[in-house]
Amino acid sequence: xxxxxxxxxxxxxxxxxxxxxxxxxxxxxRPYATRDKMIPIHAAATGLHYGQECFEGLKAFRGVDGKVRxxxxxxxxxxxxxxxxxxxxTPVPVELFCEAILLALEKNxxxxxxxxxxxxxxxxxxxVATTPDISVGPGKDCEFVVVPTPIGPYFxxxxxxxxxxxxxxxxxAAPQGTGCWKVGGNYAASFRASEAAHxxxxxxxxxxxxxxxxxxxxxxxxxxxxxxxxxxTFEYLTPRSTAILPSIxxxxxxxxxxEMGMKVTRRHIRVEELADIQEAAACGTACVISPLTKVVDxxxxxTYSFGDKPxxxxxxxxxxxxxxxxGRTEDKHGWCLVVE
Ligand SMILES: Cc1ncc(COP(=O)(O)O)c(C=O)c1O
Numbered sequence: 208x209x210x211x212x213x214x215x216x217x218x219x220x221x222x223x224x225x226x227x228x229x230x231x232x233x234x235x236x237r238p239y240a241t242r243d244k245m246i247p248i249h250a251a252a253t254g255l256h257y258g259q260e261c262f263e264g265l266k267a268f269r270g271v272d273g274k275v276r277x278x279x280x281x282x283x284x285x286x287x288x289x290x291x292x293x294x295x296x297t298p299v300p301v302e303l304f305c306e307a308i309l310l311a312l313e314k315n316x317x318x319x320x321x322x323x324x325x326x327x328x329x330x331x332x333x334x335v336a337t338t339p340d341i342s343v344g345p346g347k348d349c350e351f352v353v354v355p356t357p358i359g360p361y362f363x364x365x366x367x368x369x370x371x372x373x374x375x376x377x378x379x380a381a382p383q384g385t386g387c388w389k390v391g392g393n394y395a396a397s398f399r400a401s402e403a404a405h406x407x408x409x410x411x412x413x414x415x416x417x418x419x420x421x422x423x424x425x426x427x428x429x430x431x432x433x434x435x436x437x438x439x440t441f442e443y444l445t446p447r448s449t450a451i452l453p454s455i456x457x458x459x460x461x462x463x464x465x466e467m468g469m470k471v472t473r474r475h476i477r478v479e480e481l482a483d484i485q486e487a488a489a490c491g492t493a494c495v496i497s498p499l500t501k502v503v504d505x506x507x508x509x510t511y512s513f514g515d516k517p518x519x520x521x522x523x524x525x526x527x528x529x530x531x532x533x534g535r536t537e538d539k540h541g542w543c544l545v546v547e
Pocket of ligand 1: 457
């Protein structure tokens, strides 16, 4: 194998095996590893025609002590369970999900990047409805696949910062729709907005689809902000919205922020409130924390600037989370499954 770990980006690099398990008539088969990366699927499968599919994303890290750590795997398993329920699919049992991830890790261990490279082994679990049916309705049979790939940073600038632009013209997800689940349709629906933002040199800041007043998400990541209060303590702010994905990274950062003595608030955040915020970022498994240098609001002709370098509070949170993921500090919450 000849991989330059330092050159990896957030793109697919083929590994030796994927892991598969099918569900027929409500009964799951045991997951198995295969070198064949093609999954045969009926041309009339409801997953292909009606978008009945959901997915996940989680990482394994090679720690400072040489051990492998999988971060909060059960939380991803539970989230996929909810996504499947949301699309009336047969959910993957949490135990089966975890068994498949562990098998994918074991079979592709040579693809786990070494400690110190900044690269990780990413797992992309996918659940797709395979029932052949042209009538519009949910299929019950499905295929569960875990696709592993070694990856580098999600945003090319990594922890260095990036600009974002407020989008009020193309909605990603409806307030009472599928935005809270990790389903492919949300991403397809977001492409026009994110590609338009990229073409202008920005990441896309989605606003709520009902009023376009409040911040929803930043590209395929949650939005977080740090606000200094009048008593000089810090507040960790993140949007409350039914249209955004409940990020496991955000949940972890909220816990760490509380432990650092910050007030943590999840509420509607108006775009104009960015004027009172000192630090802002996108967060997620892929990017961890990606600070925003500025947010441009093209409709109001205002630019909110946060400085060219990551701020001190986000930097502290970033290191606190990565220290746990790489085994450099005690994992008090038991977030990592350590595999020897
Ligand atoms: C739309 C969206 N929001 C937020 C996130 C961040 O979630 P997590 O921290 O669980 O990766 C992701 C990535 O999974 C995402 O695709």
